[in-house]
Amino acid sequence: MQIGVLTEQAPYERRVALTPESAGRLIAAGHSVHVQSGAGLAADEDDDAYRAAGAMIGKTPDEILGIVDLLTAVGQLDQQTASRLSPGTAVVGLASPKDGRGPAGVLVDRHATFFALELLPRITRAQSMDALSSQAMVAGYRAGLVAAERLPRFFPLLMTAAGTVPPAKVLVLGAGVAGLQAIATAKRLGAVVEAYDVRAAAAEEIRSLGAKFVSLDIESQTSTTGGYAREQAADAQARQRKALTPYVAAADAVITTAAVPGRPAPLLVTAEMVEKMRPGSVLVDLAADNPNGGNCELSRPGEDVRHGGVLIHGGRNVPSELAGHASRLYGANMSAFILAMCRDGVLLSTPEEIAADEIAAACCVLLKGEFR
Structure with a gap:
C-alpha cells in the first residue's frame, strides 16, 4: 500500500502519526510511506530521519493525498484535508467521525473508510495497538x-x-x-x-x-x-x-x-x-x-x-x-494496527473481511462511505 503522513492541523497538536522507526516497520513489510515535509519536526523528527528509514518526502499535502491508499492521523482530519482525499482512501486515527465534531459528511462523500483507534477492543491481541493506553501513560x-x-x-x-x-x-x-x-x-x-x-x-x-x-x-x-x-x-x-x-x-x-x-x-x-x-x-x-x-x-x-x-x-x-515519546508510542501502535489489518499487503476492505476480524469489526466506523 501507499501510506501517507501529514502535518497535524489541530490546534496544540505536536505529535506525528508515524515516526521514522514506525514508518520503517511498514516499509520493511513492503509498503511505501510518504511523509509531508516537516510533519515530524514538532516531535523532533526531521525529514532526513524519514529518508534514512526509506520514506519518501512530499512538499505539500496534495502531493501526498493524490497517491496514498491509506492516510494515518493522530486526531480528526480537518474539513479541508478530508475534502481532498482521493475517493476510497482509508484513514486510521483517533477521534471517530461518530462523535459529531469531525468531517463525517465529507468522509462519506469521498467514500472513505475510517478505522478509529479509540474503539479498539481491550483484548490481548490488540495490546500492541492500544493508542489510548499509550497516550494515557504519557x-x-x-x-x-x-x-x-x-x-x-x-x-x-x-x-x-x-x-x-x-x-x-x-x-x-x-x-x-x-x-x-x-x-x-x-x-x-x-x-x-x-x-x-x-x-x-x-x-x-x-x-x-x-x-x-x-x-x-x-x-x-x-x-x-x-x-x-x-x-x-x-x-x-x-x-x-x-x-x-x-x-x-x-x-x-x-x-x-x-x-x-x-x-x-x-x-x-x-x-x-x-x-x-x-x-x-x-x-x-x-x-x-x-x-x-x-x-x-x-x-x-x-x-x-x-x-x-x-x-x-x-x-x-x-x-x-511530550510529543517526541508520545509520537514514538503512537507510531508503534499505528504500525502494529496497519500490519494486523492487512492480508497479503492489502487493507481489509469488504464487509465480510471486516466482520471476520474482531479488531477490524470494532474499529471500522466507515466502510467505503457507509457507517457501520
Missing part, C-alpha cells in the same frame, strides 16, 4: 510533573540542618492507565500518595505502586465496560464527592484522571471542595479538555486558574506536551 506521567512544578513546596521528605521538611501529600482520583502512571511518577518524586477509583479491582494496582487506596463507604463497581469504569448515576456521584471531600482537603496536590470513553468526564471535585483545600495547594485536571467539562468544576483547558489560593491546572492535549 498524560499521567506529565500530570505528576505538572503537579510537582506548580506546587510551591517540595515533593520529597528532606532532612536538613534547618529542620525536616515533610513530604507532599498527593491524591490521585482515577486509577486507569493515566492515574497509575501519575501515582508512579509522584512516588518516584518522593510524595506520599493516596488514590481512589470507583472500580474495586483498582485497589490492588494502586497498592502495588506503593500508594494507599482510599476506601470510601460507598458501593464500588465490580464489573466494567471494556475495562473502563461505567458512568455513574448523579446521586452516586454526589455521594462519592461528599466522601472524597476530606481527602481532597488534606492533599497538597490532587491529580484527577477519571474518564469514560464516549461520555462526559465525571465531576469529582466541585468549587466547594476546592475551597476546603489549603492555600498553595494544586489540582491538575487531565480531563479538562473534555467538550463537556473536566473532573473539576473550576478547570479550564490549557489554563491555570486560581481559586481561594488554590491553583487549578487544566490539561489540554497533554500527550502532545
